[in-house]
Amino acid sequence: MANWRETLILIVIFSLHSRAFQHSISAQEKITMMFSESQFDGGSQISNSPAAAANRDTFGLVPLTIKQISEASHSGDDKSNFSVSGADVVNVTVVGMVSNIKERNTDVTFTLDDGTGKLDCKRWLNEPFDRLQMEEIREGVYVHVDGHLKSFKGEKHVAVFSVRPVTNFDEITFHFIACIHNHMRSSKDEKIKRDGEVLDLTPNTPIQNGTNGSLSTHSSQNSVPFNVDGVKGFDQMVLAYLQLPANYGNEKGIHTDELAQKLKLPVNKIMESIRTLEDEGMIYSTIDEFHYKATSCS
Numbered sequence: 001m002a003n004w005r006e007t008l009i010l011i012v013i014f015s016l017h018s019r020a021f022q023h024s025i026s027a028q029e030k031i032t033m034m035f036s037e038s039q040f041d042g043g044s045q046i047s048n049s050p051a052a053a054a055n056r057d058t059f060g061l062v063p064l065t066i067k068q069i070s071e072a073s074h075s076g077d078d079k080s081n082f083s084v085s086g087a088d089v090v091n092v093t094v095v096g097m098v099s100n101i102k103e104r105n106t107d108v109t110f111t112l113d114d115g116t117g118k119l120d121c122k123r124w125l126n127e128p129f130d131r132l133q134m135e136e137i138r139e140g141v142y143v144h145v146d147g148h149l150k151s152f153k154g155e156k157h158v159a160v161f162s163v164r165p166v167t168n169f170d171e172i173t174f175h176f177i178a179c180i181h182n183h184m185r186s187s188k189d190e191k192i193k194r195d196g197e198v199l200d201l202t203p204n205t206p207i208q209n210g211t212n213g214s215l216s217t218h219s220s221q222n223s224v225p226f227n228v229d230g231v232k233g234f235d236q237m238v239l240a241y242l243q244l245p246a247n248y249g250n251e252k253g254i255h256t257d258e259l260a261q262k263l264k265l266p267v268n269k270i271m272e273s274i275r276t277l278e279d280e281g282m283i284y285s286t287i288d289e290f291h292y293k294a295t296s297c298s
Contacts, residue, residue: 143166238273
C-alpha cells in the first residue's frame with residue numbers, strides 16, 4: 001500500500017500544477033485524448049530494428065508507472081512478454097518528463113522520468129512521420145509514450161511507436177488514476193483465478209448435502225449451483241452451503257467447524273469468508289460467534 005500512497009501523492013501534486021495550466025480542451029476531448037488518441041498509432045506497431053513498420057502488431061496498451069515496469073517479471077517461458085499484477089503485458093503507455101535525448105540517423109533515444117523511476121526509451125526513425133513526431137520532443141517536456149516493453153541484459157526499456165507532448169496536465173493525473181485502476185483490477189482477477197484453480201470451480205457446479213454428509217456434484221432438490229451474483233471463490237462455497245434448504249432451516253445455524261469439515265477448507269479461510277459475507281449482509285451469527293445462517297434460502 002505504501003507504493004500506492006506515494007502514487008496518490010504524485011496525483012495530488014500534478015493536479016495542483018494543472019490548475020495553473022490554462023487549456024481549452026473539453027472534458028469529452030480530454031477523455032478521447034487519453035483513451036483514444038493516445039492509441040491512434042496502435043495499428044502501426046514497433047519493430048526490433050529499423051525494418052519496415054508493416055510488421056508492427058496491435059496488442060492493447062496497458063497504463064503503467066515506471067516503478068511497475070521496473071518490477072515486472074517475465075511471463076512464463078516466453079521471455080519476450082512480461083507480467084504486472086498478474087496480468088500479461090506487451091505494450092505499455094507511460095507519462096513522464098524527457099531527459100538525456102540522443103539523436104542518430106536511425107533512431108532517437110531518451111530517458112523518461114515519472115517520479116516513480118526512470119526508463120530508457122528508443123524511437124526508430126523508419127518513416128517521415130516518426131521524425132516529425134520527435135521534432136516536438138525536447139528535454140524537460142512531459143510526454144505521453146506508447147511502446148513495446150522489452151528487456152536487454154536485464155534492463156527494461158520501451159521501443160516507442162507513439163510519443164506526443166502533454167498539452168493538458170490533467171492527463172498526467174488521469175494516467176496515474178488509470179495505473180491504479182488497472183493494478184486493482186488485475187490483482188482482483190488474479191486472486192479470483194488463483195482461488196478458482198485451487199478449488200477447480202466451474203460455473204453452475206452444484207453443492208449438495210448428501211445423506212452421508214459429504215458433498216456431491218449430482219443434481220437433486222438439495223443442490224445449490226455456484227451462481228450467486230458478485231460472490232466467488234471460497235465465499236461462494238460457504239454461502240452456497242449455508243443456503244442449502246436443510247441448513248437454512250436450522251434455527252441454530254451452522255458451526256464454523258462443520259463448514260470447514262464439509263467444504264474441506266482451512267478454518268482461517270472459512271472465517272475470512274464469513275467476515276466478508278457478514279459485511280455484505282448475506283449471512284448473520286445466531287447463538288454465538290461460531291454459528292451462522294444465510295439471510296435467504298437458495
